[in-house]
Amino acid sequence: MTETSLEALKVGVRARIDAIDWNLLDPACAGRLRDFGFDEGVSVESLHQGPFGRDPMAVRVGRMIVAIRRSHARAIRVKPAA
């Protein structure tokens, strides 16, 4: 399957992080993402979306569930698992 962004990943589809465009994120935000375990090669899955404007979104990263805003999810490139 083709590469897409975590923001565009459909709910319930498992994927692997391909690359993170750290330039799109400010340092505090980048640090937080790292703290929560976002990194190349980590498995992710989009689980839930917020009620207003489908924002924020709940994402499984490794074995942890994290809430992030769409604007940040946009910087994360993922490859859906076949």
Next chain:
Amino acid sequence: MIQTVSVAVVGNPNAGKSALFNALTGARQKVGNYPGVTVERHVGRATLPSGRPIELIDLPGTYSLAASSPDEAVTRDVLLGRQEGERLPEAIVIVVDASNLDNHLRFALQLIALGRPTVVALNMIDLAKRDGLELDPKRLEAELGVPVIETIAVRKRGLAPLLEALEGQLDCQRAVPGDALPPSEPIDLHRRAREVATAAVLRETPVRRITHRLDSVLLHPVAGPILLAAIMFVMFQAVFAWSAVPADALEAAVVAAGNWVGGVLPGGPLRSLVVDGIFAGVGAVIVFLPQIIILFLFILVLESSGYMVRAAFIMDRLMSSAGLSGRSFIPLLSSFACAVPGIMATRTIDNEKDRLTTILVAPLMTCSARLPVYALIIAAFIPARDALPGIGLQGLVLFILYISGIVSALIAALVIRRTKVRGSGGLFMMELPKYQMPRLKDVTIGLWQRALIFLKRAGTIILGTTIVLWALASYPQAGPGEKQSEVSIAGKIGSAIEVVVKPIGFNHDISLALLPTMAAREVAVSAIGTVYALDAGKSDQLQTLGERLAGRWSLATALAFLAWFVFAPQCISTIAITRRETNSWRWPGFMVGYLFALAYLAAGITYWTAVAFGLG
């Protein structure tokens, strides 16, 4: 004498760190504050297998030693021996969630690199098994180079082996290197953590977890917000409905005790102080204990179940349109209990501007100290009938008062973000922990602590101000044909304030109560109670305060008084905590100014409207 060894309990948020700390120390713990910051410091004692006592410090949960919020900074500073007034912990107990190893191990690796005697508690091993995860603790131990002990803190499993391993680690002497941060690239640390985690996992079968099933309902785009609104509505209805019986019993007991003491004491100033001051004043506040306990029951259960974070998730988008983030939701919801812990909870907001704005609007959330005032006025002036079938009018009015506070807070936040605190919004990124059944013991301890704090306030601040007010309101004594509440010193002060507040419908009694109310909002109730008890004077029977009020205030005045209390910053503690958290007088000054202005306007508009409708 050998100094007690101090041991830090550290780990990621949601690793079950505090549960482990509670299990190890039991009741032998003290809650204090770190100097200079409002981060709670929990210290407790435990005993090693040899009988040697140790002191355990429960540090705030954090994801790494690179702190991004004030409470995370405390954890870092204590561990590196930089925290003022705290000695460098000689040993470390690292708590990791067994089902979240790759994440929690990263911080664990950082901590192990400090080179202090260290033990890892592989906690919540039962939940990991439930999630279909099979681990190899021995392999983990080999990879990490420190003892790894399986624990289930909430069931007190694995505590003895943990203490034994800790003692073993303490016995083999190691040099404590002090405050050098281990050189480590975050990305390398991350990869190493994942390697170790992968090595330690024997088998992993994906199981549809209970958390996922609950979330698909509670975070559902339509059902989620409806359920959240329903939970909040039930909470406010329950505050009234469930408290009626215990509150009535408590009130009857206070009146009976007051009458009995009044009958025993000889007439004179002492009897007046006890009956009119203490029983009428403090008693009037104590009867609200059941309502405060019910409110905290809801907040504690929502918090410990993991739902509160979901509420933040649902509210994030709305909050961000007011210039805040979902992160602000938890401090603001806590402010319904009290703005002081609410403002303290803002320290988890990493964005400074979001944090400041949240602090400034937190007092608009109706705190539990306002509840006695609302409850008294509503009970006295709003008839106890159904507005709609099944929905009490009194509960509805209370709900409206709470909603007014919330709406004003959002508007105020928006205005503040556009004027005083401009700049880009912060990020919203938080962990959604697994749902957990709230444990009866933890909730009970929490409620007990809140009840004690409330009673302590009643016994100190409220009692103190009530006695001062009683003295000011009792002297000089009124002559024949004069009213005590007008002749006394307090009466004179009240008359001076009355000049300012008369246009918004406040009478002399209210003016008199406004000043002592600065000490604590509940004092409004005790102050009015004392004044009326003194005026009643001759009749020895204690009437309930509500009955006295209904005869003396117009409905317009009562409504204006309620509107005033939605906004008025009448609480020294809130102002003091704002000063401490913002580190300047500028922001508390601004807060007090805008809130008083709003209070005056709101009370005025309410009064004038009510009078126009013929309710004056």
